[in-house]
Amino acid sequence: MPRASLSLEGQPVRDGNDLVTRISEMPVGSEAALELDRAGKRMTLKVPIEERDKVFKEDLAALGGRREMVDSEDKGAESSARFGIGIRPLTEERRKQLGFTEPGGVEVTVVEEDSFAEDIGMRVGDIIVSINRQPVASFEDVKRIQSGLKRGDAVAFKVMRPVPGQARGQRQWTGVYLSGVLPK
Structure with missing residues (x-):
């Protein structure tokens, strides 16, 4: 399966970390130009930069801690998130x-x-x-x-x-x- 080439604001994106880092540094409310090349078809998308909690409404608060292990299998938690x-x-x-x-x-x-x-x-x-x-x-x-x-x-x-x-x-x-x- 061919990989798509990707650039953000005209600069190549090396990997997922690079993309996340660069987008997270952009001001909320701005717009990013995301250029894609998939199987020879070039396209440019204008992507609005929003707060994560608006984009992913289920995402909430923060991390922290005193216990060693964070994850536990909650009895009825079929939908619970586990980081590992x-x-x-x-x-x-x-x-x-x-x-x-x-x-x-x-x-x-x-x-x-x-x-x-x-x-x-x-x-x-x-x-x-x-x-x-x-x-x-x-x-x-x-x-x-x-x-x-x-x-x-x-x-x-x-x-x-x-x-x-x-x-x-x-x-x-x-x-x-x-x-x-x-x-x-």
Whole structure:
């Protein structure tokens, strides 16, 4: 199956992360020119940039936390969303260990095999700072956001990742967007 080439505002899009990152940096209410080339047919679409909660009405709050594992199989939750991660809060001591100075965030401690989180590229050691543009600072934030999602909903995480090759006490961090649709 041939891949479609894609550009945003005349600049090539490298991958899904690149597209999500660039769109999330555009002002709400603006319009983006999305150019596609599918099987030799070139088309340009004008796409309005809206808040995620308007586009995906089921998406709600944020992430956070104290418990290790976020996901649990709720008894009657046939439609509940599962990320497949374990998290822990960032204490001041842990922040110093990691060299992480930004506010908020929870640390990913487990990424379950064959989970949604693994599919979108989440890694142990990532620090989740937002989900669907909602800030994350605790386990309760994560549960609140997760409870507003159901299977088939779109989810975008902003995570901070250490830049490779840095000394432990002098780490630099870079923002990465991970997104996908929760499995049905």
